[in-house]
Amino acid sequence: MAANTGLATTEMVDEGRCCVPSGAPAMSAERAEALSRQFKAIADPNRLRLVSLISASAENEACVCDLTEPLELGQPTVSHHLKILVDAGILHREKRGVWAYFSIVPGALDALAGVLTEPK
Amino acid sequence: MAANTGLATTEMVDEGRCCVPSGAPAMSAERAEALSRQFKAIADPNRLRLVSLISASAENEACVCDLTEPLELGQPTVSHHLKILVDAGILHREKRGVWAYFSIVPGALDALAGVLTEPK
DNA sequence: CCCGCACATTGACAACCGTCGATATATCTC
């Protein structure tokens, strides 16, 4: 068997070895997909401002007409952004009379923040 | 000047009043734009897995060939994603010999997480 | 000096995203 004839196929493995997987498994593709949906929801300047406006608001809620003006966007566009944030589970929508009040889902942003801090 | 002739333009303001800005200013458009650039960088399932793989790696660094296989993506695509993360200030790139080692910029993810937790 | 390897860059293409104008829906008032 030529016990250690030496330099057979393991000759240059000691130093320049790259491409050895870490052993620790990656985040699953499904979890990455789910998380990316939430991050995509806030990864837009206008939606970041929407969240900022709502959380800085007096009663921690705001209706569409409160948000249209400071963002300098049309009402359909603001409504579209709010729907994305609601679908992502970040905002809560409550209709009272003619108005729709949006508030931040408790813990939603903290959960996302936890994803970023946990690996470190 | 008709000091207070009364109900001039402020007649129906008492009850169903909506659309009153909160007073607290929104996040500035510039800051929102800058933050969205960083959030966009991680708001992709494959880039989330890249960050996860690197931070779970033994030496907290990995080269491209370590990352191509677990993501089942071509080498140019992985290189493209890594460049986006580097440009966003989330990853650090260090070339040693033929290989390029990527590591997470210390504090980068925590800074992003802070943006999400601070308003609450 | 030439070849192989790891990685970066380019160009192309389909899919998706943000925005708007127009229109639909729902609720309150008279």
Add this chain to the structure above:
DNA sequence: GAGATATATCGACGGTTGTCAATGTGCGGG
């Protein structure tokens, strides 16, 4: 019920994004 108001939805358009195949670049070994 008619009209006004707040919001949602639709259709369209330009811009961006993720992916790949092909090619370029830089370093190390024989």
